[in-house]
Amino acid sequence: MASDAAFLDVPGPHGTRQMRVSSPLRVLWPASGITKLDLARYVVEVGDAFVRANGDRPVTLQRFADGIDGEQFFSKNPPKGAPDFVRAVPVVYPSGRSHSQLVIDEPAAAVWAVQMNTIVFHPWPSRAENADNPDQLRIDLDPQPGTDFDDAIPAAIELRAVLAEVGLEAFVKTSGNRGLHVFAPIEPAREFLDVRHAVIAAARELERRMPKQVTTAWWKEERGERIFVDFNQANRDRTMAGAYSPRALSHAPVSCPVEWSELESIDPRTLTVLTVPARLASTGDPWQAMSENPGTIDQLFGWWERDLANGLGELPFPPDFPKMPGEPPRVQPSRAKHPEAGA
Known part of the structure; x- marks a missing residue:
């Protein structure tokens, strides 16, 4: 009607x-x-x-x-x-x-x-008129079974320190589910593959510092009860829920920007379609100034090249992507064929 x-x-x-x-x-x-x-x-x-x-x-x-x-x-x-x-x-x-x-x-x-x-x-992490060059470095901290939001918090805090070491200012938001999203504004000077490699470099550094809490293992069977740094969210046409976007979960949560100072006390379940407008009106937008001081990924890309020289190569791409140069086989380890010992 x-x-x-x-x-x-x-x-x-x-x-x-x-x-x-x-x-x-x-x-x-x-x-x-x-x-x-x-x-x-x-x-x-x-x-x-x-x-x-x-x-x-x-x-x-x-x-x-x-x-x-x-x-x-x-x-x-x-x-x-x-x-x-x-x-x-x-x-x-x-x-x-x-x-x-x-x-x-x-x-x-x-x-x-x-x-x-x-x-x-x-x-997308890129602007409409320059869609091939991201102006945001985005890192998805995804709690695996046996871990939860509280386990992602120390990983996010240490990731902030990692990014600060390479001259990037980090901003954080709840995913709207159990994880956290860490963003850093960057100059749109490099294309998606370079930004993906910068994310992998940051993820590997975070994993070195927190090996019992953090993993970059693409295959679920290798992750254990750790926070997975989902580097494949940095690929072209791979996105995550935007800031202030609702999520399709029963309590109507929102992927909500938060201040670093409140991260350890925030309960993401309270950030919903019904509550976020009043919070925003009261406290303001923690991400309001995000785009004011973009950095570069040059140092992170240097870390990527250092890791390449030390034998750490490309990581798997999503299954719907074309085969990429240097990519390892897209076969989970337990299904891979191994030569017989001594063969």
């Missing part, structure tokens, strides 16, 4: 836009009772910080037609009928194929994405 809609006035850089939200009472998070209209209001309330973190970047939308318990799909290309203020830019995928991808430039564009049943926003 045409009347089954709500309208929101959404301020932005080009004035206030009135945005239509159909099926506003559709429940997206059943356990929390949070509706589509609640989500639209959320992205308006956090709009400036959301766009500052995720705007001017190619973005993948994770969409759920019937809430988080229903079917989901990922949307990259601009659909027909998109508003004229929602733009797209050409990007190149790992296959070499080029295609247009959406960009969120203002809060009204985020509301439009919610109207299309988007719950999770996955921005």
Whole structure:
């Protein structure tokens, strides 16, 4: 029914836009009772910080037609009928194929994405007009079975020290699940493979310092009860939930930027669609100044080359990537064929 809609006035850089939200009472998070209209209001309330973190970047939308318990799909290309203020830019995928991808430039564009049943926003680490060269170094600290959020905290703190040694200022946010995401602004001077190698270099250094707590092992059977540094999130077209993006989990958590000073006391389960707007209004955005002092990955890349010289080579790529130069076999160790002893 045409009347089954709500309208929101959404301020932005080009004035206030009135945005239509159909099926506003559709429940997206059943356990929390949070509706589509609640989500639209959320992205308006956090709009400036959301766009500052995720705007001017190619973005993948994770969409759920019937809430988080229903079917989901990922949307990259601009659909027909998109508003004229929602733009797209050409990007190149790992296959070499080029295609247009959406960009969120203002809060009204985020509301439009919610109207299309988007719950999770996955921005690229590069800007729209320079999509091949990341301006963010991103490191995903992923707790493995037997570990949890509290185990990721000391790893993040030590990672901050590692990055400081190479002249990079680290920022941290909750993943919205059990992990942490550590970002550092960088000059967009190198392409994705170089940035991936810089991430691997930082990850290996962190693993050397915390071998019992941290691992770079790609194969799950080798990780143990440690924090996995997911270096493959640094690849082209590999993204993580953006800052202030909701997550599709039962309590409607948000991937929320936090201050380093509060990291050891924060409970990520309290950072939700219902609570983050008030927190942001009260304490401000910990990431507001992130882009002001970008560093370079030159020293990290030097570490990568040092490790190469010492026999530490390339690490496996995701299974959907083409075979990459220097990559080890994509076979988990327990399935690899080993020559018989003495053969």
